[in-house]
Amino acid sequence: MERIRSGIHGLDELVDGGLPQGRAFVVKGAPGSGKSIFSMQFALRGGTEGEKTVFLTTEHSPKKLREDALSLGWNLSSAERRGELAIIDAASIRAGKPSSEEHSVLRGDDALDIALRVARRLGAKRLVVDTWSALGADRREFSKLAHAAAEAGITVIATSECGGEEEAAADGVFELSRDGDSRMLSIPKMRGTRHSLAAHKFGISEKGIAVERA
Numbered sequence: 001m002e003r004i005r006s007g008i009h010g011l012d013e014l015v016d017g018g019l020p021q022g023r024a025f026v027v028k029g030a031p032g033s034g035k036s037i038f039s040m041q042f043a044l045r046g047g048t049e050g051e052k053t054v055f056l057t058t059e060h061s062p063k064k065l066r067e068d069a070l071s072l073g074w075n076l077s078s079a080e081r082r083g084e085l086a087i088i089d090a091a092s093i094r095a096g097k098p099s100s101e102e103h104s105v106l107r108g109d110d111a112l113d114i115a116l117r118v119a120r121r122l123g124a125k126r127l128v129v130d131t132w133s134a135l136g137a138d139r140r141e142f143s144k145l146a147h148a149a150a151e152a153g154i155t156v157i158a159t160s161e162c163g164g165e166e167e168a169a170a171d172g173v174f175e176l177s178r179d180g181d182s183r184m185l186s187i188p189k190m191r192g193t194r195h196s197l198a199a200h201k202f203g204i205s206e207k208g209i210a211v212e213r214a
Contacts, residue, residue, distance in 0.1 A: 001193070004125070004155055007045025008038060010211035014187060014196040015172075021125070023191070024146035024156035026132070026167050029176030034183065034204055035159040036060070038176070039128045040069055040076075041208045042157050046126045047084035053126035054119040056111060058090045058134035062101050073206050086122055088115055094134065111135060112145050119154055132158040132166055139165030146171070176202075185211055 003018030012018045027035050043053040057065050069076045079085035090111045092099035103118055105111045119127050127149060146169060149156045167173050172190040186199045202211040
């Protein structure tokens with residue numbers, strides 16, 4: 001089984017050396033739990049591995065996404081210029097605003113179809129949907145995305161605030177939780193590979209998320 005690096009320090013060791021390639025995963029957690037940081041780390045790691053990433057943003061504008069990344073020292077614009085990252089704006093249409101982005105979702109468009117088309121055209125091996133919750137899509141749509149991505153060898157990370165039907169269709173689920181200053185990561189589901197059953201503490205710094213051993 002081929003695997004890819006998640007980009008999350010300490011996580012690959014919990015899933016037998018890396019994420020199975022071509023699978024679809026859900027990262028769930030409450031607002032502020034670190035889901036977007038997780039997805040950005042995954043996306044940027046692709047560049048260091050020679051793998052292009054398509055990032056479908058549904059809640060935050062690409063401008064805010066780039067600003068949030070810069071606060072952690074990550075330059076998404078540079079990754080875009082190098083051709084390592086393509087951001088698709090699905091947030092502006094939801095806010096009733098026009099988009100100036102190269103890749104955007106217009107009224108009546110299927111955001112997931114656009115993301116897959118862009119990924120295939122660019123030869124991307126990673127696809128992020130942040131957040132899945134904002135799409136209002138169901139389990140059938142997640143299954144359709146997962147099947148199409150698997151055929152193209154694309155690994156998917158979809159973030160979700162509360163989890164839902166998409167978890168049943170996902171190949172794996174990473175759950176992020178927070179209690180005061182304490183942050184925990186658990187893996188309640190992971191098909192086809194060994195994985196840690198423990199809850200692991202993690203921290204967020206200027207280098208992103210780092211998972212501790214249990």
